Amino acid sequence: MKEDLIYEILSVVEEIPQGNVATYGQIARLIGREKNARLVGKALSVAQYYGDYPCHRVVNHAGRLVPGWKEQGELLKEEGVPFRDSTHVDIKKCIWDC
Template sequence: MEESLIYEILSVVAEIPEGKVATYGQIARLIGRDKNARLIGKVLGMAEKYGEYPCHRVVNHAGRLVPGWPDQGVLLQQEGVELKDSRHVDLKQYQWDGC
């Protein structure tokens, strides 16, 4: 995978403001790769190799948190994002508009 693509994805993630979330598909659309939501997840899985990015602010299309990452919910709650239940964010309330 080209580093320029990785940094393009991570630069969008870096723009997500505190207290908001974005979806994998939303990030894919913002970089002009509408059908590549899984690619976004793959890049976020290795993001720590490229610096510190707020990857905890990215959820799936239903607002579901990453399975097996219990700290994600904690980090979001510390930023003022309330969870609907133990595994979901209310996208209507907290989704970043991504302008």
């Protein structure tokens, strides 16, 4: 994956306000690649090598957290993001209106 694409994705992630979440598909649409939600996920999986970005604010279309990343839920709860259950945010109440 090219670094310029990774930085393009991360620049959108950087804009997600505290207390809100965005979906992989939403970010893909914002960079003009609406059918590439998985590409966004792949870029976020290596984000730690490119700086400090609020990747914890990105969830799937149903509001599901990343499996196995328990810190994601903790970080979102600290920001006041509402949850439906232990693995899903209440996407209707906290989706980023961009």
